Amino acid sequence: MTSWIDIAALDDVPQRGARMIKTTLGCVAVFRTAEDEVFALDNACPHKAGPLSEGIVHGKSVTCPLHNWVFSLETGEAQGADAGRVATYPARVEGGRILLDRTFLNARSAA
Amino acid sequence: MKQKLVVIGAGMASGRVLEHLLEQDREAYDITLFNAEARGNYNRIMLSPVLSGEKTYADIVTHDDGWYAENDITCRFGEKVLEIDRAAKTITGENGTVSYDKLVLGTGSNPFLIPLPGHDLEGVIAYRDLEDTERMMGLGEGSRCVVIGGGLLGLEAAAGMAARGVDVTVVHIMGHLMERQLDEAAGYLLRRALTDKGITVKCAANSKEILGENGKVRALLLDDGTELPCDLLVMAVGIRPNVALGQGAGLAVGKGIHVDDQMVTSDVDVLAVGECVEHNGALFGLVAPLYDQAKVAAQTLLGQSSTFVPKELSTKLKVTGCDLFSAGDFADGEGREDIVFRDPARGVYRRLVIKNNVVIGAVMYGDTADSNWFFGLIRDKTDIADMRDTLIFGPAYQGGTPLDPLAAVAALPRDAEICGCNGICKGQIEDAIAAGASDLGAIKATTKASASCGTCTGLVEQVLAVTLGDDFVLPAAASICGCTDMTHEDVRRMIKSQRLTSMPAVWQECGWKTPDGCHVCRPALNFYLLADWPLEYRDDPQSRFINERKHANIQKDGTYSVVPRMWGGITTPDELRAIADAADKYMVPTVKVTGGQRIDLLGVKSEDLPDIWADLNAAGMVSGHAYSKGLRTVKTCVGTDHCRFGTQDSTGLGIQLEKELWGAWTPHKLKLGVSGCPRNCAEATCKDIGVICVDSGYQISIGGAAGMDVRETELLIQVPTEQEAINVIKALTQLYRENAKYLDRIYKWMAKVGLDWIKERVAAEGDALVDRFELSQTIYRKDPWAEHVSQQAERYKPLATLSLEAAE
Numbered sequence A: 001m002t003s004w005i006d007i008a009a010l011d012d013v014p015q016r017g018a019r020m021i022k023t024t025l026g027c028v029a030v031f032r033t034a035e036d037e038v039f040a041l042d043n044a045c046p047h048k049a050g051p052l053s054e055g056i057v058h059g060k061s062v063t064c065p066l067h068n069w070v071f072s073l074e075t076g077e078a079q080g081a082d083a084g085r086v087a088t089y090p091a092r093v094e095g096g097r098i099l100l101d102r103t104f105l106n107a108r109s110a111a
Numbered sequence B: 001m002k003q004k005l006v007v008i009g010a011g012m013a014s015g016r017v018l019e020h021l022l023e024q025d026r027e028a029y030d031i032t033l034f035n036a037e038a039r040g041n042y043n044r045i046m047l048s049p050v051l052s053g054e055k056t057y058a059d060i061v062t063h064d065d066g067w068y069a070e071n072d073i074t075c076r077f078g079e080k081v082l083e084i085d086r087a088a089k090t091i092t093g094e095n096g097t098v099s100y101d102k103l104v105l106g107t108g109s110n111p112f113l114i115p116l117p118g119h120d121l122e123g124v125i126a127y128r129d130l131e132d133t134e135r136m137m138g139l140g141e142g143s144r145c146v147v148i149g150g151g152l153l154g155l156e157a158a159a160g161m162a163a164r165g166v167d168v169t170v171v172h173i174m175g176h177l178m179e180r181q182l183d184e185a186a187g188y189l190l191r192r193a194l195t196d197k198g199i200t201v202k203c204a205a206n207s208k209e210i211l212g213e214n215g216k217v218r219a220l221l222l223d224d225g226t227e228l229p230c231d232l233l234v235m236a237v238g239i240r241p242n243v244a245l246g247q248g249a250g251l252a253v254g255k256g257i258h259v260d261d262q263m264v265t266s267d268v269d270v271l272a273v274g275e276c277v278e279h280n281g282a283l284f285g286l287v288a289p290l291y292d293q294a295k296v297a298a299q300t301l302l303g304q305s306s307t308f309v310p311k312e313l314s315t316k317l318k319v320t321g322c323d324l325f326s327a328g329d330f331a332d333g334e335g336r337e338d339i340v341f342r343d344p345a346r347g348v349y350r351r352l353v354i355k356n357n358v359v360i361g362a363v364m365y366g367d368t369a370d371s372n373w374f375f376g377l378i379r380d381k382t383d384i385a386d387m388r389d390t391l392i393f394g395p396a397y398q399g400g401t402p403l404d405p406l407a408a409v410a411a412l413p414r415d416a417e418i419c420g421c422n423g424i425c426k427g428q429i430e431d432a433i434a435a436g437a438s439d440l441g442a443i444k445a446t447t448k449a450s451a452s453c454g455t456c457t458g459l460v461e462q463v464l465a466v467t468l469g470d471d472f473v474l475p476a477a478a479s480i481c482g483c484t485d486m487t488h489e490d491v492r493r494m495i496k497s498q499r500l501t502s503m504p505a506v507w508q509e510c511g512w513k514t515p516d517g518c519h520v521c522r523p524a525l526n527f528y529l530l531a532d533w534p535l536e537y538r539d540d541p542q543s544r545f546i547n548e549r550k551h552a553n554i555q556k557d558g559t560y561s562v563v564p565r566m567w568g569g570i571t572t573p574d575e576l577r578a579i580a581d582a583a584d585k586y587m588v589p590t591v592k593v594t595g596g597q598r599i600d601l602l603g604v605k606s607e608d609l610p611d612i613w614a615d616l617n618a619a620g621m622v623s624g625h626a627y628s629k630g631l632r633t634v635k636t637c638v639g640t641d642h643c644r645f646g647t648q649d650s651t652g653l654g655i656q657l658e659k660e661l662w663g664a665w666t667p668h669k670l671k672l673g674v675s676g677c678p679r680n681c682a683e684a685t686c687k688d689i690g691v692i693c694v695d696s697g698y699q700i701s702i703g704g705a706a707g708m709d710v711r712e713t714e715l716l717i718q719v720p721t722e723q724e725a726i727n728v729i730k731a732l733t734q735l736y737r738e739n740a741k742y743l744d745r746i747y748k749w750m751a752k753v754g755l756d757w758i759k760e761r762v763a764a765e766g767d768a769l770v771d772r773f774e775l776s777q778t779i780y781r782k783d784p785w786a787e788h789v790s791q792q793a794e795r796y797k798p799l800a801t802l803s804l805e806a807a808e
Helices: A102-110 B012-024 B044-052 B065-070 B130-137 B152-163 B184-196 B244-248 B287-301 B371-380 B385-393 B426-434 B440-447 B457-471 B488-497 B503-509 B521-532 B546-550 B573-585 B606-618 B650-661 B722-739 B746-753 B755-780 B784-791
Strands: A004-009 A017-023 A026-032 A038-042 A056-058 A061-063 A070-072 A091-094 A097-101 B003-008 B029-035 B073-077 B081-085 B090-093 B096-099 B102-105 B109-111 B124-126 B144-148 B167-171 B200-202 B207-213 B216-222 B227-229 B232-235 B239-241 B270-272 B314-316 B324-328 B336-343 B348-355 B358-365 B417-419 B560-562 B590-593 B599-604 B631-636 B670-675 B689-694 B697-702 B714-719 B800-802
Touching (some): A004 B800, A026 A097, A038 A091, A097 A102, B003 B012, B003 B096, B029 B090, B044 B152, B102 B287, B124 B130, B144 B152, B152 B167, B152 B184, B184 B200, B184 B324, B184 B358, B184 B503, B216 B232, B270 B287, B314 B371, B324 B371, B417 B426, B417 B457, B417 B488, B426 B440, B426 B457, B457 B488, B488 B503, B488 B521, B503 B521, B521 B722, B521 B755, B560 B606, B573 B606, B599 B606, B606 B784, B650 B722, B689 B722, B714 B722, B714 B755, B722 B746, B722 B755, B746 B755
Parallel strands (some): A017 B800, B003 B102, B029 B073, B124 B232, B144 B167, B167 B200, B631 B670, B670 B689
Antiparallel strands (some): A004 A097, A026 A038, A061 A070, A091 A097, B109 B239, B207 B216, B216 B227, B324 B358, B336 B348, B348 B358, B590 B599
């Protein structure tokens, strides 16, 4: 079952950029690509917990600002030689608003 | 007895309904056709070729008087319908009432006019019908027109008028043209082609007001104050379904008149087709689905079962010489991959968007010959797994040729400047090769290309490779990153010589292999573009590392450090009090004195940054740029003010230098020092630029370092006055940023180009360098903190705060 919640306007996140949302279970980064796709991932890089929402967004990837690990926004997998993964959450845009799924955001504490 | 059919609106969709109906059963209906325009059906989408002069109105008439007569259609053209009475099943027009058994609404759409002040002036029109077209055709050669809207229709209008010799400016609110159909790269190519046709294109431009004189349009005023004079102003910003009649008749109406899959409205005897309808929440503006609707409506009228299914759409722009194609979906959604092909030599760009081995979107520019094939793949959802490797080359290239890394250089015209120092063009190098030069040394000897600063060496070698083919083996040079085969130096020369002023321009002309670069190339390109085109290019925060995007240094725990500027290392009790207050108020855990003679507040939270900056701004302090690849500090000693050995006012000079240079972006960080005497208390001789004051003037030396490498500066020049010292330093800084590779500090750059070359250039073109430095500083010599506090403080806060409950 899904329960979409309205987070913010798409335009609140710059193209090729990201913003962070705070939750009681930790921070989630919301990314917007050049093509206006949105993705939601855990904000912390598995390497040294760098805030991914502050990274450079290119294609469907983000580069961590601390040590340049690159992650796929689609799978959360580290790219290239680095090994690691960040959790991803369903996200979509509807009528110019960014929606996230509360069920999945809630479920992650169990993982 | 025949049933009575009334059709309101003689548009492209209703015309097709009539054709299909008559083809199948000529005897089913007595037909009456109303049209508010005093003419019958014509092909509205061909108005653009009429405007450009490639076709005439007669060419685009789809149904002439003879056709209506032959088919016994009662035409009531030039007559407005006043009322639909659904209970009585009658239509009342200006010339009387007629009854119907079935009614078809084809009322089309109205152009949307932005309600700018002045939109009702004479000479402000939309682009919708033949009258509008004729207004545009009536403009004489040399008259001026502004088109608001850089979409399909606006650009066709602009190109049509330009073809008639009208001076046309397109004003578009978005960052690139046709943003709904094209991505940035294709938008860039389109813009270039239109510019070549003499059309001025202004993107990211907001219209503020339409200015008039004696009730007639005179100019468009943009919100940046620019005035664009014009004799005619065309608004082509979109259309709205024309629902007035349907609404008046009490039909269900949303954005358009609601219809079901059979094109029937909320009244079983009333159908609607075309741009006035809303089907499953969708509106229609392109012709293909309109024709499908017409077919379904005709079958419904004949009592046959039929269903309207919206299909994938494709777009082509009808501007001669601009071949572009866009289809499907290239936005929104997960699990997508891109295949990008660029051929700078031919101005070709292709991009396919693939999901689960199916092509779901395509953008093509320059060569659209294969567009139907790609559109077929999208429409049929063909599995492309087996041909994926060669897919991008089109149907003829199964096993096609690999990308040519030399294509960008091969594409350069003969007059493209390759060596900026000596003014050598590609043609001169080609001539030298034709005359027998076959390696870099021979080219240097005969043309002087790459014999000075050497940054064009890569390009010269590539010209050799392109011209000599297999006879020349290209030395392997390190490219910027995996997105390109070009080196920093190659790309920089391309940016200058080909006047590339935007990132999409660089990606296209240099054959980037990714849609929008990566974290390695984007910051470099952003720097090169803003350094070379300070007025034309706008800094892109999304291509900067976090420190420069947030104007603070990120720390390992995700907090930031804040360093206000202390000009020349001089502060006051008031400033210190303000810093102390800020440290208390924002609970700054660490306060440290830096090596650059200022104070670092470490451990500030992101959301507190705008507030702490506002407090520091209020006390008169600005950003110290302690985070930037730009001017950091000018360290000074106390000079003649207090010191018994000081020979000059080193503090004063340091403060002046810092006030002149602050805000300037450079390839890497730039640190200066000014010492009042050769005892050198400001440690000026291990700075990027150091000044040692002596009795007879100022010794300026450069290329010091005190980091991973430790180096002493080397003397550039000694000058007698403070003003000359400031000018030499400005000229040197400008030379450095125009020529050095991104992330090379001065000592690294100096090792490549040589101190003698730097001395020569500063001596030869010092004034011009200072002018260019000052020009750039008009944009960048300002406090980014104040700007962010007032304009984007929100960006520093979380987007949202959610209270979630842990799962059971």
